[in-house]
Amino acid sequence: xxxxxxIAKLREKGFKVTPQRLAICELVLSSKDHPTAExxxxxxxxxxxxxxxxxxxxxxxxxxxxxxxxxxxxSERISRYDPNTSPHINVLCEKCGRIWDYxxxxxxxxxxxxxxxxxxxxxGQRLDIYTYCDDCVKPTRPETRTS
Numbered sequence: 001x002x003x004x005x006x007i008a009k010l011r012e013k014g015f016k017v018t019p020q021r022l023a024i025c026e027l028v029l030s031s032k033d034h035p036t037a038e039x040x041x042x043x044x045x046x047x048x049x050x051x052x053x054x055x056x057x058x059x060x061x062x063x064x065x066x067x068x069x070x071x072x073x074x075s076e077r078i079s080r081y082d083p084n085t086s087p088h089i090n091v092l093c094e095k096c097g098r099i100w101d102y103x104x105x106x107x108x109x110x111x112x113x114x115x116x117x118x119x120x121x122x123x124g125q126r127l128d129i130y131t132y133c134d135d136c137v138k139p140t141r142p143e144t145r146t147s
Contacts, residue, residue, distance in 0.1 A: 001029050001068070001083075013066050020044075020051045024059040025068075034072060034080040034090070034099040070126070072099070087111040087125050093133035102129070 001009075006025045007017050015021075027040055035043075041056045060081055063069035070082045072090065080099060082090065087110075089102040104110070107127075115122050 006068075009066065009068065010062075015062060015066075020048050020055055021059050023048055023051070024056055025063065028060065028063065028069060028081055029083045031081075031083060032101075034082050036078050036080055038078070040081075070124070072126070085124075087127075089127045089129055091129050091131060093136055094130050095132055095136040098133050098135075 003022060003026060006022065006029065010017050010021070010025070023044055024040065027043060028035065031040075037053065037056045037060055040060075041051070041053045044051050044056065060069065060071070064071045064081075067085060068083065070085050072080045072082055074080070074092070082099075082101070084101055087107045089104060089107065090099055091102050092099050111122075111125060
């Protein structure tokens with residue numbers, strides 16, 4: 001989503017577009033790594049030193065409210081933010097916390113069948129798979145002793 005589309009969507013929903021809010025939107029909506037609010041805040045401070053963490057949180061909640069972002073809360077972990085709101089699978093490493101998206105070819109069709117079978121209207125979706133990423137399952141080298 002480019003800046004003009006973000007501005008149009010915010011104005012359409014009645015929200016003001018400030019330079020800080022736009023910078024937050026551009027950063028999070030272009031992210032692929034499911035950042036935390038704190039991570040976004042740290043990245044933004046270089047170009048926008050006066051942006052507060054509260055402004056980051058408020059903007060993230062606003063984007064979630066208008067459907068441009070999905071907040072991923074995990075037990076005993078801080079919330080992460082996903083700009084991919086279409087049906088997909090979040091794959092989460094239980095050891096390091098890394099999250100990546102898996103876009104299965106038939107996930108949309110699968111999701112449509114689930115909704116139809118349940119006889120409900122979906123207002124959102126979230127499918128998570130927990131695993132260990134390649135970096136976390138690599139065996140560590142045993143220490144070698146020199147005598």
